[in-house]
Amino acid sequence: MSQITTHAEYLDPILAHYKLNQHNLLQMLREAQEHFGYIHPEAIDYLEQQLQLPRSMVEGVASFYSLLYLQPHGEYRVLFSDNITDRMLGNMDLMESMCGQLWVEAGKVSEDGLVSINTTSCTGMCDQGPAVLINNIAINHLTQDRINSLCELIRERVPLSGWPLEFFAIEDNIHKKDILLDSNFKFGSALAEVLQRSSEEILQEIKTSKLRGRGGAGFSTGSKWEFCRTAPGAQHYVVCNADEGEPGTFKDRVLLNSYADMVFEGMTICAHVIGAKKGFIYLRGEYRYLLDHLHAILQRRRQQSLLGNNILGYTDFNFDIEIHLGAGAYICGEESALIESLEGKRGTPRNRPPFPVTSGYLNQPTVVNNVETFAAASLIGLHGGAWYANIGTETSSGTKILSVSGDCAHPGLYEYPFGVTVAQVLADCGAKNTQAVQISGPSGICIAANEFERRIAFDDLPTAGAFMVFDQSRDMFEVARNFVHFFKHESCGFCTPCRVGTSLLSNMMNKLANGHGSPYDFAEIEKLNELLLSTSHCGLGHSACNPVLDTIAKFRPAYDKRLTHKEYIPAFDLDYALSQARQMTGRDDTGAHLERIHVSK
Amino acid sequence: MSQNSNTPHNKNQTTFTLDGKTIPFSEGQTIIQAAMAAGEYIPHLCFNPEFKPHGSCKICTVTANGRQTASCTQQPQVDMMVESDTKQINDERRALLQMLFVEGNHFCPSCEKSGDCQLQATAYELDMMSPHFDHFSPNRPLDASHGEYLLDFNRCILCSLCARASSDVDGKNVFSLAGRGIKTHLIVNSKSGKLADTDFTGDDKAAHVCPVGVIIKKRVGFAVPIGKRSFDEHPISATPHPIVKGAI
Numbered sequence: 001m002s003q004i005t006t007h008a009e010y011l012d013p014i015l016a017h018y019k020l021n022q023h024n025l026l027q028m029l030r031e032a033q034e035h036f037g038y039i040h041p042e043a044i045d046y047l048e049q050q051l052q053l054p055r056s057m058v059e060g061v062a063s064f065y066s067l068l069y070l071q072p073h074g075e076y077r078v079l080f081s082d083n084i085t086d087r088m089l090g091n092m093d094l095m096e097s098m099c100g101q102l103w104v105e106a107g108k109v110s111e112d113g114l115v116s117i118n119t120t121s122c123t124g125m126c127d128q129g130p131a132v133l134i135n136n137i138a139i140n141h142l143t144q145d146r147i148n149s150l151c152e153l154i155r156e157r158v159p160l161s162g163w164p165l166e167f168f169a170i171e172d173n174i175h176k177k178d179i180l181l182d183s184n185f186k187f188g189s190a191l192a193e194v195l196q197r198s199s200e201e202i203l204q205e206i207k208t209s210k211l212r213g214r215g216g217a218g219f220s221t222g223s224k225w226e227f228c229r230t231a232p233g234a235q236h237y238v239v240c241n242a243d244e245g246e247p248g249t250f251k252d253r254v255l256l257n258s259y260a261d262m263v264f265e266g267m268t269i270c271a272h273v274i275g276a277k278k279g280f281i282y283l284r285g286e287y288r289y290l291l292d293h294l295h296a297i298l299q300r301r302r303q304q305s306l307l308g309n310n311i312l313g314y315t316d317f318n319f320d321i322e323i324h325l326g327a328g329a330y331i332c333g334e335e336s337a338l339i340e341s342l343e344g345k346r347g348t349p350r351n352r353p354p355f356p357v358t359s360g361y362l363n364q365p366t367v368v369n370n371v372e373t374f375a376a377a378s379l380i381g382l383h384g385g386a387w388y389a390n391i392g393t394e395t396s397s398g399t400k401i402l403s404v405s406g407d408c409a410h411p412g413l414y415e416y417p418f419g420v421t422v423a424q425v426l427a428d429c430g431a432k433n434t435q436a437v438q439i440s441g442p443s444g445i446c447i448a449a450n451e452f453e454r455r456i457a458f459d460d461l462p463t464a465g466a467f468m469v470f471d472q473s474r475d476m477f478e479v480a481r482n483f484v485h486f487f488k489h490e491s492c493g494f495c496t497p498c499r500v501g502t503s504l505l506s507n508m509m510n511k512l513a514n515g516h517g518s519p520y521d522f523a524e525i526e527k528l529n530e531l532l533l534s535t536s537h538c539g540l541g542h543s544a545c546n547p548v549l550d551t552i553a554k555f556r557p558a559y560d561k562r563l564t565h566k567e568y569i570p571a572f573d574l575d576y577a578l579s580q581a582r583q584m585t586g587r588d589d590t591g592a593h594l595e596r597i598h599v600s601k
Numbered sequence: 602m603s604q605n606s607n608t609p610h611n612k613n614q615t616t617f618t619l620d621g622k623t624i625p626f627s628e629g630q631t632i633i634q635a636a637m638a639a640g641e642y643i644p645h646l647c648f649n650p651e652f653k654p655h656g657s658c659k660i661c662t663v664t665a666n667g668r669q670t671a672s673c674t675q676q677p678q679v680d681m682m683v684e685s686d687t688k689q690i691n692d693e694r695r696a697l698l699q700m701l702f703v704e705g706n707h708f709c710p711s712c713e714k715s716g717d718c719q720l721q722a723t724a725y726e727l728d729m730m731s732p733h734f735d736h737f738s739p740n741r742p743l744d745a746s747h748g749e750y751l752l753d754f755n756r757c758i759l760c761s762l763c764a765r766a767s768s769d770v771d772g773k774n775v776f777s778l779a780g781r782g783i784k785t786h787l788i789v790n791s792k793s794g795k796l797a798d799t800d801f802t803g804d805d806k807a808a809h810v811c812p813v814g815v816i817i818k819k820r821v822g823f824a825v826p827i828g829k830r831s832f833d834e835h836p837i838s839a840t841p842h843p844i845v846k847g848a849i
Contacts, residue, residue: 057777351674493785494657499785535659535697
């Protein structure tokens with residue numbers, strides 16, 4: 001009991017802050033973890049008791065998110081971002097060096113409980129990698145020197161607050177600005193314009209602008225807002241999707257760092273149109289470092305009467321924004337999974353219909369839009385729909401911010417009117433000898449050199465923003481294999497095809513990488529892709545096969561050289577199976593091997 | 602197989618077509634609910650007519666107006682063309698079954714649920730001759746802590762029927778899903794993680810909904826001999842949800 005009292009000391013303020021509301025469970029778990037570095041079993045006792053929730057539900061939620069731990073995970077929890085761009089910058093060697101220096105095996109906690117080292121999905125720092133999260137705080141530009149310093153600090157048990165500040169520096173790296181990034185937006189300016197007019201008129205402006213969702217799918221923003229506005233419901237909600245988890249995408253991080261007012265103002269305009277009193281920003285857990293900054297801006301906006309009651313003196317226009325942090329789950333970028341997570345649950349995509357516009361947060365009509373969409377809505381509020389519709393192309397109005405990374409001289413953000421060619425972007429970012437570009441991340445499309453005249457637009461190359469460049473030295477098979485591992489790690493596990501299929505696909509790609517491939521495996525991979533495409537529950541399963549299908553179609557030689565056998569051979573590797581025994585006995589002589597066909601694991 | 606498909610129906614009755622047969626449906630019914638009401642079988646595992654459709658196993662996938670969808674969650678539209686018993690769809694269902702078999706540890710010959718197991722019976726129904734994929738052989742310890750029941754997690758297909766029964770019918774929340782992706786697994790509601798420390802009893806609905814052999818009553822093993830069990834006598838397509846003999 002006394003121990004429970006100890007937990008009450010730090011949990012009571014958290015529970016009070018979140019008003020004992022079970023919909024805030026994920027937030028409470030995340031904050032509870034900050035106390036011990038993991039969620040203590042007795043903390044769960046207390047939460048269970050105070051929130052009147054079954055323990056199995058609390059554990060079910062906590063175990064869904066990869067940045068939450070139910071067992072001790074070390075005083076220092078080091079997670080290497082493992083996007084292909086981090087790999088290209090040598091993250092694996094750096095991780096090995098760190099493991100060696102700190103005497104810990106990757107994926108495990110050191111015996112003294114000091115440190116754990118593992119990989120995690122892309123942390124959104126591809127323009128300044130290799131990147132790492134330590135206790136959920138980002139550190140970029142890793143070099144061997146920096147790794148050595150980090151090891152020293154960890155060994156000396158220096159708290160993160162005492163580490164050199166330059167380690168935590170995060171750059172915007174904006175290389176090309178257009179209407180949005182160059183707007184010099186003054187907070188409140190769009191809202192002042194918008195609130196002089198009726199919500200019908202503003203909705204019409206959004207429709208006139210032909211703005212389409214910037215998360216990649218490109219649904220008409222005006223239609224979405226209209227559906228939500230007319231849907232019956234006691235409350236309406238505005239949700240900003242800042243769960244920017246698609247590997248290679250980092251524009252929302254910069255928008256929230258340097259253009260947050262535009263985003264908040266866009267959300268407030270949306271609230272005016274749909275009649276919402278409450279909005280949420282769902283910020284990915286990897287961007288935890290932005291939280292205080294965003295809270296400060298929200299607080300300033302409240303003081304400026306841009307949020308809160310009677311906004312800018314308009315009676316009955318009351319709206320405020322709350323920030324929810326994710327905890328390491330790519331699937332929560334899917335809007336219905338995001339809403340489940342906002343409600344404090346496991347981030348499993350819902351069965352649709354109904355869609356969020358009629359039944360979203362707490363089953364009320366909800367608009368979920370991308371960060372960039374809301375920022376664009378502010379511009380439209382300020383300059384009008386017709387002005388915006390004139391920019392870009394017929395089907396894709398306005399501009400698109402690209403997050404450029406990989407083999408180029410100047411990785412970072414580039415904003416273009418829609419319709420820009422891939423070749424133009426490559427020239428601007430200083431890419432040379434480019435072999436391929438992955439547009440819109442692993443779930444997007446991989447294009448080869450003969451397609452570089454294609455255009456960034458919804459009717460040609462739609463994108464959420466990722467633009468990863470690969471030069472001729474890169475092995476496109478390894479690119480696809482990295483993406484397949486990503487999907488396996490991020491599958492929510494709800495439906496059979498995606499849960500099991502992404503693991504099978506990953507195993508098959510490993511089999512090819514290990515030199516056990518034959519045309520049979522190739523055919524199996526293609527069959528699996530079709531199955532995932534036709535039976536998966538959501539877009540993750542549907543797109544999990546894209547990287548493989550694209551690279552097979554366009555970079556066939558990268559696969560051919562791995563189909564070393566004409567006839568099928570099993571994936572099971574006798575020699576590899578002995579590796580544990582070799583490790584235990586410390587032997588590595590010829591007598592300890594069956595055959596040396598294992599290439600790499 | 603169907604009694605109803607040729608019976609004339611009310612002119613105002615809305616209908617859709619399932620493999621060429623006319624199926625009546627009412628507001629709110631999903632494709633599989635309407636099909637079962639009409640005596641038509643669509644293979645399924647996580648669906649149980651007593652519970653709200655869940656849509657996770659995807660075995661009940663059909664083609665509805667040309668688009669593949671889970672028939673347990675998809676509502677039909679008037680005159681919708683639904684295809685279920687086609688080679689392509691059955692091939693896909695078989696592959697999904699094979700995935701479920703290799704994901705867990707399923708040893709039918711020694712399983713107490715053999716002959717009463719929906720996974721096994723559906724595999725027979727769809728002519729699954731081998732697991733095809735490499736086995737994952739996960740390590741999933743049993744929980745024999747409870748006096749009356751044991752849990753063999755090796756056989757779990759994550760349909761969540763026990764979790765749904767426990768929360769929706771029993772009001773207890775004994776079972777939940779935990780973890781993510783391929784590491785998704787069933788847990789019980791106790792700090793020790795043991796069934797004995799929950800308020801589970803044999804009277805719970807949750808004790809009787811497992812379509813496979815996870816939740817097993819102790820000391821009645823093989824009361825009905827193999828060969829005389831539900832699906833030994835009738836294929837699952839004839840009686841998808843038989844009352845299991847000797848189970849209660």
